[in-house]
Amino acid sequence: MTFAPVLIREFREEARRPANRWVRVGVAALLATIFCVLISTGPQAGRASGDYVFPKLHALLFGAIWLVVPVMTADCISRERREGTLGLLFLTPLTPTGVVIGKSALQIIRALTLVLAAMPMLAGCFALGGVTWFDFGASLLINLTSLFLALSAGMLASALSREWPRALAAAIVFSGVGLFGLLASFVVPVYRGPSGALFRSSPFGAFSWALNYCSDANSDWSRMAAAATAAQLSSAMTGFAVRLLAAVAIFGFVLVVAGLAVRHAAQESPPSPFQLWLRKIFCEPLWLLRLFRALTRRKLDAAPLSWLQQRSWNARLTKWGWCLGLVVVETVLITFFSLHDFLGAQAVAGAALLFGISLSSAGSYRVERQNGVLELLLVTPMSEGELIRSRIWNVWLQFLPATAVFVFAVLAADSVLPNSFETAALLQYFGIIAATMPFVGLYFALRTKHFITAWVCTFGFSFALPLSISVVTSWSVQGLALPLFLSFMLSVVLLARAQGTLTARRFLLHTP
């Protein structure tokens, strides 16, 4: 099987992207900053605080792997399909599996750089004291397991999709399945054992425990290393290693499936009658057709760009899908969790919503840049300002129903369990970030070539940066003022720069 030409080409392409270097340096600098901040703010600042810093760094890395790796991998094969180069590859002696392996090898290396970037900081925790080899080994094995599962999710999504939004959505869903599987591998043995009564009474609590255990959020590993016998530690370590082997096997299986999907995809065929029927039944309006047409026509007259961005069923599905998803999550939380946990879970719901807004913002006018319509729009009487206002307004509108559900849930929880600080901080933080993120996203969407770079920059500047500053300045209502003010100022600056980019046509044009 030949895959070297694909691998070499992928390496060359990666090496030529100047953004890659900056992203790597940025990630390393961010981790180093967080490391220094954690040391300086730890309970035993300056001495024996390794056991305080290590779990937090591990949790950060664990979260980053599940968040970044699927997104980073999602477009690696689908881009070839979109650009029509996949079929050309198969005119050569390359096989579909060879192509998939060549592509995946680069993705493994890219993902490993995340782990490698964190290694000096994780190793530095040894020097600070309080970290055992068990902690280190468990962290390494869990992160590698996560990495292979996240890669599997991204590769499978990419092989099954053509358009990047679909690839991205599929990668997020598959990575959710992968994470669920990993957590289940910790829950099931306990659930079946003699001490599984608690888990049987609250399955969600069981998964919450598994998530805390995998991310070492409660420093369970240190306590375990101190209390358990050598045989118990060895058994736990063997369990981690077995999970890693299983993840590698799953990754291998996914490569085979992706190869088959790619072979099928290379022979592009029109949608079958069954697919068309499904689309007609589920994606097109069946009732009140006249009213629907009148409404869309009115929208087209009033704001053509808003109509453009909401015309497809995909866009409508995204808008109401987020809303419905959040309603389901909130319902599940209120049904199975305590009110205290319900309020606590709102931070995660808010973060998920911001994640969605960042994806949508980073994709601003990306399709129009690729198909050349942006160039055509810029020679109509519509001004650059109209293009910007319309896009930002649309991102807000897209997430408005979901945001309303989220705010209602937070306020409802607060009315039952008053916690003015948590509520105020959460709503302030979410409100400012959600309001400013579309500006940041639009700027990076116009100035970067690849969606992933745009998304990383958007998420980093508008979400991670204020959060990091909040951690530095301590989590308080007063402490929030500085990062939120900086977010606001950043969005104003980037708005002006986005306008300048469009006016001076400095955005990268499509390649016909």
Add this chain to the structure above:
Amino acid sequence: MTTPAAPPIPAVSTANLTRVYGAMTALDTLNLTVNRGDLFGFIGSNGAGKTTTLRILATFLTPTTGTAFVFGHDVVAAPNEVRRILGYMPDFFGVYKDMEVTEYLDFFGACYKLPAAKREQTVKDVLELVGLSEKRGSLIGALSRGMQQRLGLARVLIHDPQILLLDEPASGLDPRARIEMMAVLQELQRMGKTIIISSHILSELETLCNRVAIIERGKLIYAGSVQGMEQKHGGRIYLVKLAADSEKAAELLRTRKEIAEATALDGHVKVTLAGADVDASLIAETLVPAGFRLLELREEEVGLEEVFLRVTKGETQ
């Protein structure tokens, strides 16, 4: 006493138009005038500066120095006025493949702020003009390349512009689609539109356009009528058929300073006269006294392609 009428404002006029990209000068002091109602051919090699000129006129790019006016409106100072009267068709489709044909035109009509009541009829009219009426409900992705090109032309016409800038409108089309496209352009000219068309297919421009401009390395080499260009740069070429010894005849003809070039080809001699004042009888006067038997002497037509090859050096940026 009556004051003489002011000369009509040209459709396009540029003065010292220059556009620099980093170290490369894409357009170098271009001075060009296109009259109203012209079907104007813009000719040049790849990278000569045609697309840059069209993009500046379409208000998409701003010039580094110099000025450009479209129907008297400055493209930099009054871009919105220019955009209302101008239709720009770039050398790519710029379509949403998952959109219906009418939806696409309706959308661009709304972008040009056409009232909803007028838009429906306009969409119908432009689709009929470009011959896509039967495809009005089709998805754009399902259209052939030629049809997508015609849809691009329909988009350009949606706001009834006075001037059309068409960048390579016939590239990649099959012969039938190309002929149909040219027919549509002639119809538009009859309707009074000014059309600037950039193309590599010179034989078609020759019959289609009343005026042409040749540009190379950002500099204007020629602008004027097609016939004028052929007279100015074409020279006159004659084919001489001889009973024998065409090589020797060519050698003899080359000794005359009035003859620019003489080449022997399969029993013929291809002769290019050096100046307009030289008569074809010179060929007979040279060959007959030397004992050559002339069987035929006829003038060969010089096409735009031949002239283009002569006046350009094939240099690109």
